[in-house]
Amino acid sequence: MTRLVGGHVSSAGGIRQALERGDLIGASVIQIFSNSPRSWKATPVSLSGFSGFGEAMEATATGVKRVVSHVSYLVNVASPDDEIYQKSLRVLCETLAFCGEIGVSAAVLHVGSHRGAGLSARLGAIRNAIDLALSGSRSVALLLENSAGAGDSVGSSFADLAAIIEAVQEPERVGVCLDTQHLFAAGCDYRGSSGAAARCLAGELPSGCVRAIHLNDSKVQAGAHLDRHENLGAGQIGIDALAALICEAPLAQADVILETPGDGQGPRRQDVELALRMVGMS
Ligand SMILES: [Zn+2]
Structure with missing residues (x-):
């Protein structure tokens, strides 16, 4: 099975535009925000207008497969503040239901x-929130991301x-999305050691x-407990340690998604090409 490699792209304008942006950077997998990342508002109409990702994918003849x-x-489904918890529950349920509708996996x-x-x-x-969101969506998986350990x-x-x-x-519907920067910032310094994935x-x-996998280099040192992504090779971790980590057995099948800053617009084509070389696919 070939591994999917790509990055986070803007979904402004709708899913078709997101697919086109993914295609431009050579991505076979893209990540999008299905609602504004910093607002409680529901899914934008521009995204909900599409009947399905499959249809949009055919219409754009894109290289994006997922x-x-x-x-x-x-x-924040861990919040002890009931108002925050209830809002979080609503957005999580809406997001998963929406993902199911448009074919986001x-x-x-x-x-x-x-x-x-x-x-x-x-x-x-936390369990109740996840159970409710999964029961209200068809076939969407939920991937829990490791944190950098702030707060x-x-x-x-x-x-x-x-x-x-x-x-x-x-x-069986819940997995993990491993962020290489968060892992490092949380205190697992995997530079210069083999078997790092298993150890971490x-x-x-x-x-x-x-x-x-969210494949990111780090602006901050190991153990800094800050979420600060950097372009591959420009941060504290470096290409070799990142490449070794993501090719080790526990991670070797996972989709690779860049969340790097690029020139300020997110992952570029050259970044996806570098990631492909890191997993031995080019
Ligand atoms: Zn991430």
């Missing part, structure tokens, strides 16, 4: 912050994510659980 969505950054979620309450105190609420964010360890996956009703995952996740 679309994943990133859930709004505001969503998976949605990536930052679980959020428990604000000092502790994961075990919030695990039931009281859930997911800076894979044990956190494993505990959530174990708790939900449909664990520490056997916490079932095999095949990591279905997508």
Whole structure:
């Protein structure tokens, strides 16, 4: 099976435009925001006008084979504040239902912050949110993203994510999206060592659980607990360590999605080409 490699693209204008932007940078997988990443507003009409990704894909003859969505950054299903939790629940449910309608195969979620309450105190609420969102959507997978560990964010360890996956009703529909920058910033310094993926995952996740990788270099040092993406090779991690990590067994099948800044407009064609070389596909 060939591996899908691509990046995050703007969905301004609709899914067709997003596919075209993906095609321009040579992506076989794209990630989009299906609603504004920093607002509570529902899905924009420009995106909901499409009956399906399959139809749009045919219409544009694009090289994009898969679309994943990133859930709004505001969503915090770990929040002990009931108003934030209820809003988060609504946006998560809407996003997954919408993804199912347009043929997006998976949605990536930052679980959020428990604000000092502790994961075990919030695990039931997180599980309920995920169960409800999955039951209201057809066939969409939810991928939990590891965090850089700022504040009281859930997911800076894979044990956190494993505990959530174990708790939900449909664990087969929940996987992990591993962000290489968050992993490094959370304190796993995987430079210069082989077997880093296995060591960083520490056997916490079932095999095949990591279905997508956010491939990013880091502006900040290992253990800085900050979410700061950098272009590949321009940051603290470097090409060699990133390439070694994403080609190791637990990660070697996962889709590779760049979230790098490029020149300010996101991943460029040269970045996707570099990523393809890193996984030995060009
Ligand atoms: Zn990410």
